[in-house]
Amino acid sequence: MSLNDRIARGLESGWKVTDGATLTANHTAEADVVIVGTGAGGGTTAEILAKRGLSVILVEEGRLYYQKDFKMDELTSYANLYQEGMSRVTKDGAIAILQGRCVGGSTTVNWTSSFRTPDATLNYWGRQFGLEDLSPDAMAPWFAGREERHSMSPWDMAPNINNDILRQGCEKLGFSWQIIPRNVKGCWNLGYCGVGCPTNAKQGALLTTIPGALDHQTHMYHGLRADRLVMNQDRIESLQATAMASDGITPTSVQVTLKARHFVVAASAIGSPGLLLRSRLPDPYERVGKRSFIHPVNASVAKMPKLVDPFYGAPQSVYSDEFNFSSGVDGDVGYKLEVPPLHPAMSAGVVPGHGDAQVKNMASLPWMQSVIALLRDGFHADSPGGTVSLRDDGSPVLDYPVTDYLWQGLRRAFYTMAEIQFAAGAQRVRLMHLDSDWYSSWADAKAAIDALPMELHRVRLFTAHQMGGCGMGSDPKQSVVNSFGEHHHVSNLNIHDASIFPTSIGANPQLSVYALAARNSTRLAQRLRT
Amino acid sequence: MSNLLPRHENQDAASLNRRSFLRTGLGGALFLGTVSVTASLSGCATAPADRLGAVETRMDASYRFRFLTADDIDLFEALLPAILGSALPAQPNARRMAIAGTVERIDAGIHQFGPANQKELRQLFDLLNFGLTRITIARVWSPWPQVSTEQANGFLERWRSSGIGLFNNGYMALTKISNVAFYGYQENWHLSGYPGPPDWAVQALPQFRTS
Numbered sequence: 001m002s003l004n005d006r007i008a009r010g011l012e013s014g015w016k017v018t019d020g021a022t023l024t025a026n027h028t029a030e031a032d033v034v035i036v037g038t039g040a041g042g043g044t045t046a047e048i049l050a051k052r053g054l055s056v057i058l059v060e061e062g063r064l065y066y067q068k069d070f071k072m073d074e075l076t077s078y079a080n081l082y083q084e085g086m087s088r089v090t091k092d093g094a095i096a097i098l099q100g101r102c103v104g105g106s107t108t109v110n111w112t113s114s115f116r117t118p119d120a121t122l123n124y125w126g127r128q129f130g131l132e133d134l135s136p137d138a139m140a141p142w143f144a145g146r147e148e149r150h151s152m153s154p155w156d157m158a159p160n161i162n163n164d165i166l167r168q169g170c171e172k173l174g175f176s177w178q179i180i181p182r183n184v185k186g187c188w189n190l191g192y193c194g195v196g197c198p199t200n201a202k203q204g205a206l207l208t209t210i211p212g213a214l215d216h217q218t219h220m221y222h223g224l225r226a227d228r229l230v231m232n233q234d235r236i237e238s239l240q241a242t243a244m245a246s247d248g249i250t251p252t253s254v255q256v257t258l259k260a261r262h263f264v265v266a267a268s269a270i271g272s273p274g275l276l277l278r279s280r281l282p283d284p285y286e287r288v289g290k291r292s293f294i295h296p297v298n299a300s301v302a303k304m305p306k307l308v309d310p311f312y313g314a315p316q317s318v319y320s321d322e323f324n325f326s327s328g329v330d331g332d333v334g335y336k337l338e339v340p341p342l343h344p345a346m347s348a349g350v351v352p353g354h355g356d357a358q359v360k361n362m363a364s365l366p367w368m369q370s371v372i373a374l375l376r377d378g379f380h381a382d383s384p385g386g387t388v389s390l391r392d393d394g395s396p397v398l399d400y401p402v403t404d405y406l407w408q409g410l411r412r413a414f415y416t417m418a419e420i421q422f423a424a425g426a427q428r429v430r431l432m433h434l435d436s437d438w439y440s441s442w443a444d445a446k447a448a449i450d451a452l453p454m455e456l457h458r459v460r461l462f463t464a465h466q467m468g469g470c471g472m473g474s475d476p477k478q479s480v481v482n483s484f485g486e487h488h489h490v491s492n493l494n495i496h497d498a499s500i501f502p503t504s505i506g507a508n509p510q511l512s513v514y515a516l517a518a519r520n521s522t523r524l525a526q527r528l529r530t
Numbered sequence: 531m532s533n534l535l536p537r538h539e540n541q542d543a544a545s546l547n548r549r550s551f552l553r554t555g556l557g558g559a560l561f562l563g564t565v566s567v568t569a570s571l572s573g574c575a576t577a578p579a580d581r582l583g584a585v586e587t588r589m590d591a592s593y594r595f596r597f598l599t600a601d602d603i604d605l606f607e608a609l610l611p612a613i614l615g616s617a618l619p620a621q622p623n624a625r626r627m628a629i630a631g632t633v634e635r636i637d638a639g640i641h642q643f644g645p646a647n648q649k650e651l652r653q654l655f656d657l658l659n660f661g662l663t664r665i666t667i668a669r670v671w672s673p674w675p676q677v678s679t680e681q682a683n684g685f686l687e688r689w690r691s692s693g694i695g696l697f698n699n700g701y702m703a704l705t706k707i708s709n710v711a712f713y714g715y716q717e718n719w720h721l722s723g724y725p726g727p728p729d730w731a732v733q734a735l736p737q738f739r740t741s
């Protein structure tokens with residue numbers, strides 16, 4: 001195995017990789033640039049800077065897992081690869097937060113859908129936040145570059161049945177649908193992207209930019225949690241970090257001090273604002289943590305007459321944007337329609353219930369199909385997003401109030417999803433809501449949705465796309481960084497991750513993160529080399 | 531131990547935190563503020579069960595509990611028959627093993643949740659284990675080891691259908707942790723008709739080769 005696996009080979013060849021759990025004494029290291037986070041943003045930044053000859057230290061709180069560890073098992077993967085062992089939720093517990101915590105970040109566990117930032121979103125940013133330099137034309141080459149780097153192209157195998165049912169339903173109802181571009185190379189069409197791709201087909205940060213950076217002398221620490229950026233006068237002087245034990249969660253007493261000329265924070269939404277807040281960096285207009293977005297997701301499941309086997313096959317290959325921008329960019333909230341993979345633990349966590357009713361729900365898994373709606377939050381005054389703050393122990397938590405504006409969208413999405421599933425031949429449909437039954441006709445489902453209370457906890461809500469909290473903009477009173485990810489108040493700090501989006505994206509965000517990080521790292525490299 | 535904040539900013543954080551579940555969730559109910567304190571004084575088991583508490587009930591006495599206390603284990607032993615229903619085997623020995631294994635995986639899962647969510651769960655479990663709040667809030671009259679499956683189910687239904695979001699949240703926390711630990715486990719995959727990773731892929735992939 002070590003011969004074929006990029007990571008195993010690299011480690012053998014002498015990559016500088018330090019596992020925090022092996023450190024026994026405090027220590028200090030120094031480089032041109034210290035980067036916090038090894039996901040979409042951090043990996044891209046590290047590779048670009050290292051290839052330009054800058055010395056780079058990469059810091060990752062999670063651990064290094066790679067092919068040898070990816071055994072298509074949900075329980076181990078959720079425990080090891082996800083934030084808070086997959087138990088991360090919003091402050092009131094009402095929204096489940098799926099987010100990666102390992103080398104490669106969320107890209108190690110994401111579902112490989114690869115969309116450019118919609119033009120409407122970029123144009124809106126230009127108008128609302130003074131980000132005219134991120135126009136679709138200006139960004140196009142950056143998207144193209146990253147599409148190539150991560151082998152992104154429209155999925156050319158047949159969609160699995162789970163996805164095809166979304167296509168069929170849309171066809172029947174005259175809704176638009178499209179094939180999803182994926183970042184894969186030689187994909188085996190297995191369907192385990194969410195638990196770490198076992199074949200190395202997925203071209204996330206773990207198999208692209210991280211090896212690229214390590215090949216160029218980057219020193220990566222994993223199992224090392226960034227605690228605080230320490231300022232001296234008006235510049236950051238060092239990063240204080242704590243080594244974690246080999247379980248990945250128990251902090252040890254070993255402290256690591258990392259010094260650099262420049263610091264790049266890429267700990268993502270929730271993580272990056274958390275680090276800035278802990279560090280008490282200048283924030284005169286109290287913008288850090290504000291306007292955090294999540295693409296709130298609600299879901300519907302259907303029992304189909306024929307086998308779906310929703311656990312097999314590329315997890316996402318069909319989407320519909322019929323309702324995403326149909327009320328304009330800033331009208332009633334829009335939503336993108338997609339499909340989630342359904343493995344047993346995931347399904348048991350998503351479908352609420354207990355007792356014999358749940359036994360029946362679970363027994364029907366092979367015939368189960370699911371549609372999800374991802375709401376485009378942040379484009380309206382009534383969708384100001386959530387706020388990241390610190391818990392007593394200093395860890396970040398997201399408070400995300402669901403406004404009436406969003407509830408209306410969630411209710412509309414329930415109608416749409418149920419209608420699509422019945423149009424595609426569903427025998428029964430159940431909304432992911434504590435009060436929903438299984439309905440056997442579209443008319444029954446429709447009447448039920450009319451009456452469903454749209455309330456926290458009763459409506460089951462999810463997010464796999466955390467954005468914002470260190471928003472970019474031209475006005476320091478309204479934002480944390482400028483369009484290059486440069487901090488408004490600290491001259492040697494950049495932020496290169498999903499936390500800088502001033503609204504949500506309106507599409508799965510990884511390509512938006514990759515492209516912006518590539519653009520801003522290229523600029524940063526020029527700055528640091530002169 | 532796990533603090534990211536400088537020491538002085540963290541005074542009393544632990545004690546405040548232990549009450550926050552109750553405070554934020556149940557506001558007005560004043561007497562609740564002292565539950566965790568009272569619970570620990572009145573002999574509610576507050577230390578992880580390690581091996582000792584497990585010995586009488588557990589098949590695998592070698593598992594070391596890292597989070598669940600002996601009282602928490604009683605709680606889950608009472609709740610799991612209601613949460614898992616007929617998915618649990620009927621044969622007594624097999625049934626006991628399935629419950630024991632699920633409780634262990636719940637413990638292992640919670641360990642990975644990390645300190646912050648562990649605190650939240652500690653508060654929830656204390657509330658359910660402490661007699662006064664078990665009766666007033668969960669409306670479960672007997673201690674958990676004496677609670678029937680019907681009574682446990684009644685409690686779950688009350689929290690599920692309650693108009694109080696905090697109780698819905700408690701319902702989701704208890705059932706989700708249990709359902710994921712149970713249905714996600716390889717030996718129970720057949721209950722959801724899941725054959726596991728495709729055999730041909732397992733055969734072809736190096737990480738499954740034993741040598």
Ligand SMILES: Cc1cc2nc3c(=O)[nH]c(=O)nc-3n(C[C@H](O)[C@H](O)[C@H](O)COP(=O)(O)OP(=O)(O)OC[C@H]3O[C@@H](n4cnc5c(N)ncnc54)[C@H](O)[C@@H]3O)c2cc1C
Pocket residue numbers: 036037038039040041042059060061062098099100101102103104105106107109110111112113114115194224225226227266267268269271272275316464465466496497498499507508509510511513
């Ligand atoms: C299950 C799932 C499915 C998804 N599917 C898709 C998809 O199909 N398509 C798509 O476009 N997007 C998808 N996403 C989202 C996408 O992967 C993310 O938007 C993207 O990876 C965000 O990039 P990032 O750099 O901001 O953060 P990440 O890639 O998450 O990386 C952040 C890293 O920082 C680390 N970190 C955080 N705090 C600290 C600290 N204090 N010290 C050190 N390190 C720290 C984290 O552990 C993490 O590894 C999915 C996400 C999930 C969870």
Ligand code: SF4
Pocket residue numbers: 112184186187188189190191192193194196197198199200201202313314315
């Ligand atoms: S579907 Fe393709 S990319 Fe996803 S886990 Fe399977 S082989 Fe990897």
